[in-house]
Amino acid sequence: MEIIVKGRNTEVSDRFRGHVEDKLQKIEQFAPRAQRVDVELTHEPNPAQAETSKRIEITIRDKGPVIRAEASASDSYGALDLAMGKLIERLRRARDRKKEHPVKTRVATPLTLTPEDVNVPTETPADDDERRIPTTPGEAVETQLGDSPVVVRQKLYEATPMSVDQALYEMELVGHPFYLFIDDETKQPCAVYHRHGWTYGVIRLDAQIG
Known part of the structure; x- marks a missing residue:
């Protein structure tokens, strides 16, 4: 299992990197087929947000x-503990669902947006007035x-047709309030979301x- 730890607006110390790798060993108990885990530590420089100045996002790909x-706290270690708690709960949920509803293994890329999709520059056209649309999955313009x-950021994702039930399940796994997908029965573009x-x-x- 490959573990990638990176920082955004902050440096990741060797000590913290080692601590993350030790913590992530628990993942193999619930996701033995995990191929890669991405961990991103973000620092919020605004003093008014000191209590949540460190944010950790963990993404498992298999x-x-x-x-x-993801979770935020006043220090990176606290944020990591909170994020790990959420992650383990979602891994347990995924494992239990596989036991109750065995499905054919497939590769699915979630159409979800994170704060990075809105705030972080990825690619800037040479001409600011040039209007372009991404054409390659994963490309951001x-x-x-x-x-x-x-600034308007556009990103292209691959879409795998699925049922509403599967879309709700995957929305819960990524921890976002909405999820975009293609309905496998009607072929309509859809979005599921939390109400109350x-x-x-x-x-x-x-x-x-x-």
Whole structure:
């Protein structure tokens, strides 16, 4: 299992990197087929957010759904402990679901957005006025709206058709409030999202044009 630890707006010490690797050994108990784990430590420099200035995001990639957890705290060790707690719970949930509902293994890439998808520059066109759309899965393109400070970031994801039930399951695994997918029955672009309590909503798009 490959473990990638990186920092954003902060340096990752060898001591903390070793601590992360020790913590992640627990993952193999729940996800023995995990191929790679990405861990990102982000520092928020705003003094007003000192209590949550350190954010940890952990993403597990294997032959099944992507599983992600994130948490914030005043120090990186505390954030890691919180994120690991969420991650282990989601791994347990995924393991239990496989026992109850065995499914054919497939590769799925979640259509989810993270704060990085909105705030972090990835690629800037040579001409700020040039409007481009990403054409390769994983590619991200940023454009500036005229002379304004507004920057629009577009990223292309691969979509694997699935049921609403599977989309809800994968939304829970990545820990986001919504999840974009293609319905495998209607072929419609859809989004599932949390409403309140244990209720969810589904937004469907009629993509027929003409």
